[in-house]
Amino acid sequence: MAETNLTLVTEFVLIAFTQCPEWALLPLFLLFLFIYLATLLGNLGMITLIRMDGRLQSPMYFLLSHLSLTDICYSSVTVPQMLAVLWERGAALSYSRCAAQFFLFTFFGSIDCYVLALMAYDRYVAVCRPLLYASIVTQGACLRFVAGAYLAGLFSALVRTVSAFTLSFCGNNELDFVFCDLPPLLKAACGESYTQEVVIIVFAVFVIPACMAVILVSYLFIVVAxxxxxxxxxxxxxFSTCASHLTAVSLFFGTLIFMYLRDNSGRSPEEDRVVSVFYTTVIPMLNPLIYSLRNQEVKGALRRILDRVRLF
Structure with a gap:
């Protein structure tokens, strides 16, 4: 029997942007750093505003505070790694660190999907069943909904991470990407990966379209009402009470569908990088702006907080 020399991968090297001229990396680094700081400031500000203003103590804003929290975590898992890649013109990650990053990224991304679906259901009840809203969307129900979103996100992340990292990686350990995401890992895998890919795709199909189905059905009833x-x-x-959420849903799920549910044939690493940068950096920054600029209650709460600050 012929012997085959296989070098098992113990670390991954992220090489995205290494082909760019060195003079172009600093502006990119500063841009992503600004976006990340704006994401932290905007989402922490939204959480603080909801906690401080008594008029925002409703189920919708309770869910929005969790969306802001997961956006902070979601962005923090990936953007510092992206900054390291730009600063060092590439970055090495151990196998276990790459797996941990993939798990956390999937965990918080899944929770974002579930929370957006819960917010759509909340709007459906508020618009279509206003007299029953207080008895259906209670504080206890909200806590159970959010706990269910976190548990479902944990289960999804565990299954997808185990499936992705039981793939065989040998020889080439370079990932033409900015963090450990699914498309570059599948490209780097060697040997038989059909079973793992099926499990990963099934869970992607379960999370994204299932949440989208809840959102679409909810908004269908809302439009009719x-x-x-x-x-x-x-x-x-x-309609103005739903416009902010509908905008956030369209941006987030549109990029996820383009990234994970389209045909792999003909897709390029450049396209994947651009889309991944959009949904990991830009969308978490935009969400607080969307919910503050298009929401009269949030703008009113901000004015009241600023008036209190001026008094001191």
Missing amino acids: ILRIPSAGGRAKT
């Missing part, structure tokens, strides 16, 4: 409102002013006011 809005069209039944006799006055144009009433329709506009009701």
